[in-house]
Structure formats: structure tokens, C-alpha cells
Amino acid sequence: MQKITDPAKDFPQWYLDVIDAAGLADHAPVKGCIVFKPYGYALWEAVQRDLDARIKSLGVQNAYFPLLIPESILQREKDHIKGFAPECAVVTHGGGKELAEKLYVRPTSESIIYTMFAKWVQSHRDLPLKLNQWANVVRWEMRTRPFLRTLEFLWQEGHTCHATKEDADRMVTDALQMYVDCDRELLAIPVLTGRKPEHEKFAGALYTLSTEALAKDGKAIQAGTSHNLGQGFSEAYDVSYLDTEGKAQRPWMTSWGLSTRIIGTLIVTHGDAKGLRLPPRIAPIQVVIIPIYKSGPEQEQVLAACRKLKDSFTGIRVHLDDRDEKSPGFKFNEWEVKGVPLRIELGPKDLAKNQAMLARRDTGAKEALPLEALTPAHLQTLLEEIQSSMLAQAQQHMDLHTHHVSTYADLKKHIEGEGGLVWAPWDGELATAQKVQEETKASIRLLGEEPPEAGAMDAVSGKPAKYMAVYAKAY
Amino acid sequence: MQKITDPAKDFPQWYLDVIDAAGLADHAPVKGCIVFKPYGYALWEAVQRDLDARIKSLGVQNAYFPLLIPESILQREKDHIKGFAPECAVVTHGGGKELAEKLYVRPTSESIIYTMFAKWVQSHRDLPLKLNQWANVVRWEMRTRPFLRTLEFLWQEGHTCHATKEDADRMVTDALQMYVDCDRELLAIPVLTGRKPEHEKFAGALYTLSTEALAKDGKAIQAGTSHNLGQGFSEAYDVSYLDTEGKAQRPWMTSWGLSTRIIGTLIVTHGDAKGLRLPPRIAPIQVVIIPIYKSGPEQEQVLAACRKLKDSFTGIRVHLDDRDEKSPGFKFNEWEVKGVPLRIELGPKDLAKNQAMLARRDTGAKEALPLEALTPAHLQTLLEEIQSSMLAQAQQHMDLHTHHVSTYADLKKHIEGEGGLVWAPWDGELATAQKVQEETKASIRLLGEEPPEAGAMDAVSGKPAKYMAVYAKAY
Known part of the structure; x- marks a missing residue:
């Protein structure tokens, strides 16, 4: 197993080492792009499950808009194109021919979505219109870092259209609160919220609200943003509706997003010198069981006891590491690097005493427990305790800094x-x-x-x- | 509400009319691209939920590979590039500069995935390696039709790597069976399965298995394919592993996919002159309740009874259409077009008799039912009956033709x-x-x-x- 750089000595290198050693991602052939390996992608799937339910509970429906945006459409909002055009990937050929009009790979989808809104929104009865999409976007970044800044990333982008500024303000606030809740409750990441200064707001927005987490190296990191776009995009994309008195009005737009950058935020918020630390609610594996045995008759006894334990852990994401070719020490290390919240060790001596060792990844604490005490209910309680404790640790770090x-x-x-x-x-x-x-x-x-x-x-x-x-x- | 063309007279126009009237999709600014509207995207979400669980139960893990593939990588498998290059979208500029090497927007991901497999697969212990991704792909099609053939589409693509041909054969068969099961059980679509002739197989494959459904207009339509890629891609992308004796071997690859084309298949399998017909298991709304009242005291009585019914339907996807500005007749028509399996009508006369009218979308049958008989259990039984009956109808159509x-x-x-x-x-x-x-x-x-x-x-x-x-x- 590869050595992980001491984060106190070189935090950026530690970050890369953890991603590699924990099997979260790999570099792709195009510089600045990454491959999400299964363990890394499982983190994104957990975010998607959690956030998708929250989005729907705000009355927002999922839809899907095209990847490719004609240049003429992207250009209609002047601040927007100025902000994004320099970092776009451009398709100039399709089907073996040069295209009459360049197509931009979406860097964000306001332009294409509001072009459709112009068609769909006619009456005050069509409002509010609240849509979200889960999609990939491409921004040509120069200095990239896995998850934190990549050419292509995955995200959700919500886009809504409202009759009044007040409605739009409420949507922007609700979306921000949703990110705060997801950050805290799922990812155990405390965040500061507030408005961005004018010079840092989203290109074309009236104002931008943001959540900021604090990495262990003392740097701030964005974890979900929400924009009130005002009426500028309505104007640019000619979206209008007839109010109850039959008068044409410009609606107010909002957009808000959270991306796979959150996985980087998770790493830099919770990781330590041993590698990743995962809050139980997002951990793809919450409990790993490691059998300890020498070849011979004890092997089958120990493995049987481990299997029995595993099968009893209803409702818990549990993995039994029964690889024969790896030593227990190797396995301890590997699952620590991967940040699994709880480890259970079971050897012949434990078995003789009808007990198992239980180790917590968040504190490193180890204790012997009678096998009959290792119930799913006990583990659930412990996992919730770890979840809270990780949030508290991160909050303490933020308060101290x-x-x-x-x-x-x-x-x-x-x-x-x-x-x-x-x-x-x-x-x-x-x-x-x-x-x-x-x-x-x-x-x-x-x-x-x-x-x-x-x-x-x-x-x-x-x-x-x-x-x-x-x-x-x-x- | 827009008129739907008679499918007996002009099936292709009927198809477009249904998509428009049911609110499934809209045309995007780039010709050949569509926007998935919420009702259409909800169908894809249902397919994703169902199929994702089936994929994982085959021991396949989700991952995510980049959208952009360097030309040099796509070119390595000669049959593959010959098959796909002519229909690719090509990125030539990024970050405001012309790129040194052209990047292809993925038309499918064998080339990029096997480039990574070459790095990840070293030993027989690394096999089988079974990954899947949910992604968008772009193919520059000339004659497009919403869902059935579009420039960009959404799909899952499974990619696996095996030590032996037998293992790869089994994977290919298992994946195909998974599609058959999903088609039949979720979508009520019966399919024929078999091998494609040589001239119709996937570009670069050893052989292709496919599922074919039969549309109501007598045309066949693919609903999931599975390819044994042999060792050609291993060779082209230089993937090899050391077997138990330490000898280098070429693994066998498979790939298999199902796309948003399945939504088109659903429409042409089950639709009728009135519009869409949705099998209950995939229907975003399984039961719609329509209150019938004149303004006045009866309005609140009827609405209250409808709300009570709605709240009692635990575990059922139910919608109460309480729009005051639309007539019951308009609503009947709209929800028929949208293919909702069951409709409940409730007016003051029904209320006086303590009953409601229940209408089936699959058969058009209507019956009066005492309100106390409208239990979730009864509705579930009825929905399952509709599900089976739609599969039987489609099977009969296939048998007859x-x-x-x-x-x-x-x-x-x-x-x-x-x-x-x-x-x-x-x-x-x-x-x-x-x-x-x-x-x-x-x-x-x-x-x-x-x-x-x-x-x-x-x-x-x-x-x-x-x-x-x-x-x-x-x-």
C-alpha cells in the first residue's frame, strides 16, 4: 500500500495521495479530466440520492436539457457570455462536416433552459416553473485538481422562473438552506452562508448566495451556491408572461447548483494523516469485518462467525473482507485509508471469549465487545454518534479558525x-x-x-x- | 388541447403528436436534440431506478468516465473508429485556443474505458472487472425522431473484463436477460431475443445479442443490446493480466447498453388513438382523482372528499387535479393523453351515493365503486392487473404479427x-x-x-x- 504524505507537511500532496490510495478517482487521458472510480462515484450517488429528495420536496421537477448550445444562444446575455465563453469547449465539426454554427459544450445551462422557458411560460398560471437537471458540464480550467477543479464535472443545476422578486428571493434562500442541510446532515460539513460581493457573483446574476466550508488546511471552499438572476435573463431570452390583468410581465429567474466538488470538500474537511474519514451516512461501507486467522481449522470457524455477524447486520452497509491473500494488517490499513467508520476484528482468541474488537475510524478508539452486544441497533447508535461527532469536530475546527x-x-x-x-x-x-x-x-x-x-x-x-x-x- | 392524429392514418405523425400533447419532450435549438420535459424525464428516472438495481445485483459497480476522448485513443480499434468516427461531434477548441489534438464527444465509451482497464487490470485477481456508467452520448444522426433517434441521448453502458470467453459469454447473456426482465416487468414490453447477423453487429464486437420489441405499426425496435467484444479491444488497448501461473493473458471484454430510446419504444408499444398508455409500474402518476362540481357549496364538499381519498392512498402515486379553471372533460382528456392507468371521478351525485367512478385507461372500462371499496390494496391489485393485461396485449400483438x-x-x-x-x-x-x-x-x-x-x-x-x-x- 502506497504511503500517504503527511498533511501537516504537504497538504496538496496529501490530498492527491488520499484520492489515489482510497481508490476514489484516477487521471483521464485528457489533462484535467478525471475518472470516477466506483468508490468515489458511490459518494456522488449518495449525494444524489439525498439531494434529489430534498430538491423534489421543494416542488422542483427533474428534466434534461441538451449538452450542446449554439453560439448565438449563449451570446444573448452579455455578462454571462463574457464570464463563460473563455472557458468553453467548442464543437466545430459534426457528422464529418464543419458546422455552420459553433456549438458550445454547456458550461452551465441558463442560456439553453431560458430559451425553452420563453416557449413554455405564457401565463401567470405557468409560474412558478421549477426545474432541475443532473448533468455533466465542461469548463476549460487551467489549474485542475481532482474533484475540486476539473475540466468536466457532474452537478445538479436548478432553474426556476417566478412572477415576483419576493418569490425568487424565497427560492434562492430555500435552495441555499437545502445545501446547508445536505452539507451538515449528510456530509457532516458545517458551512458559513452569506452573500457574495459584487465582484464574485455569478456572471449575469443580481446576487449570489453561497455556502463556504473550511478545509483542514485553513482554506475556504464553496459547497453549493444559489443565484437570484433578476430579470436580466428574462430580458435577454425574451421570457414573458401575462399577469392576471392580461399585461405582459418579465419573470424573475433563479439558478442554484452543487457539484462533484463536494467530494473534494468532504476529503479536505474530514481527512487525516491515515487517509479518508467518511461520515457514516455517506459511507458506501459503514462497517467492515476483518477475520483474523492462521491457515488450518480455526480459519473456517472464524470465517463462519464473521459471516454470521455480517448476515445479522440488517439495514447496515457492511462488508466482510475475506480475501485470503491479504494480511489483517494490510486490511486494517486499507479500510482506514478508505475511511470506513467502523471496523470489527474477529480472531480465534476473541471467538473463545465470545467477543469482537470494535474500532472507530473517527477517534481511533478500540474496545472489546461481547458478540451478543453487536446488534444492528447498537451499531446504528454508534454510527449516528460518529456522524454527530464528525460534525462537531469540523464545527470546532471552523470555530477555532x-x-x-x-x-x-x-x-x-x-x-x-x-x-x-x-x-x-x-x-x-x-x-x-x-x-x-x-x-x-x-x-x-x-x-x-x-x-x-x-x-x-x-x-x-x-x-x-x-x-x-x-x-x-x-x- | 391539441388534436392527436389517427395512428391508423399516419403513425409517425401520431407519435410526434403524443409526445407533444403528453408533455414528454420538446425540440431543442440544435436540430435533432430534444429537451426531456419533466413527465418524459420521470419515465427515464423510473427506468434508471429499476435497471440500476438489476445492474448492481449482477455485481456490477457504477463509475464515471470522461465525456471527451482524444482522437488518438478512439482510433486504436480499427473497426470501432470506422463505425463511429463519421457520426461524432468533434471539439477542436477549448479555453479560447485551438487544441493540439481533436477531442471526440463520446459516441460510446469502450475506447476510454479500456484505456483505463489497461492500467487497472494487472492480475487474475483483478478479474472480473464489471463497471457501468449512466451517461449522455452524442451521435450525429441525420434522420432524427424524439427519443427513438436523437443527436444526444442518455443511456447506461456496462463494460466488463473477464479472464475467459465462457465468463464473458455468461456476462453477455446475463445482461441481455436483465434487459428482457426490465422490458417485460417494468415496461410491459415483450421482446424477442437473439444474435445479430454479422453485418449488423456492434463495430468491433465478436457478436451482438439484442432484444427486439414490436411497435404497433408493425416495425421492430431494439430495446437493449449486449456485445461480446472478444479479445480485439484488449489487443487494441493493450489490456493484459498475469494468470495464476504468472503468464500474460489477454482478457475478454463485454459491453451492453440501454438508452432513452426505450421511452420511444414504450410509446409505440402501448399508445393508442387517445394518446399514451403507461404501465402502472412505470407511470409517474398511477391514479388521478378528478373532482366534478359546480361553483357553490358542493365544491368544497367534493374537494374535501377527494382530498380524503387521496390521503388514504398510501404507497400509490396519486394526483388530485384540483385546477379550478379547467373543466372535468378537459382533465379526462389530458390525463388520458398522458396515459395515467386509473382515473377516479367524484361528483355530488356520487358523493350522495357514497361512491366514485373508476375508469381504466388500458381498457376504457368504467365502474361505480363504493368509497369504502377504494382501498390502497384494491387499487394495487387493479394496477397489477393492468400491468399484466398490458403485457398480455402487447404479447398478443407480437404473436399475431x-x-x-x-x-x-x-x-x-x-x-x-x-x-x-x-x-x-x-x-x-x-x-x-x-x-x-x-x-x-x-x-x-x-x-x-x-x-x-x-x-x-x-x-x-x-x-x-x-x-x-x-x-x-x-x-
């Missing part, structure tokens, strides 16, 4: 030290944010809901502050 | 008459199959497992027959 400063010196001290999320008063000027970014590589991740205290001055420029901003280095 | 001929005159008579599946002895010559195709537009869909009777002569050429072949016009 959240700072409030009023001077640039303090801002720099934190950013250049252990990183983390640093709140500071901001004057709302792009120039100020840019100066900080150039000098410290930290950007404004979110703006606080509360205004700065009366008389507060920008920590950097010394001018009157307009917002409380969270600065952080970010993925 | 399956013929056995020994002369070309009889073959032509059937093909040029009502169509259907026509069994005839075949000499195994491509020229013979081509002559029939040119003169009648019928192709050989499948070969029978049993050889022809001793001394049987080809129905067309008069030469000794090698196979029993099924001729049909096909989608």
Missing part, C-alpha cells in the same frame, strides 16, 4: 499563519479587495448579514466600512 | 402488408440480406438459436439456408 479583526496587520497575521475565516470591516471597494488578494492571496468569500458597527472603518483602507466581510484563501 | 415464411413472395406480402416479424430461412449471405433491404426496406433483426430444418432453402436466394432469420422493417 474564525477570527474577527479590525486591522490589516491582524488580517495578514491570520491569513499568513494558520489561515481560516477572517471577518473584517470592508469599505465595499473592489480596489480594497484586490489589494488584499494581491498581497495575501485571500479573497472575500462572503458578506455578513449584519452591517458593521457604527463608525467601523475598513481594516485595510481605513475608509468607512459598508459591510462585514469574511476573508480567506480559497480553493 | 409474427409469421413464418419459406418464399420471398410471402415475406414481401407480410412486410408490405401489416409488417411484423417474419421468420425465414437465410443463406447467411450479406447480398441476400441487402437485396431484401433494398426491395422491401426490411432488415434481418435477429437470428434464431435453432438451425433451419434439414434441407431448408433461403426464401430469397434459393440457396441452402444456414440460419433462421427474423426480417422486419425497423426503427
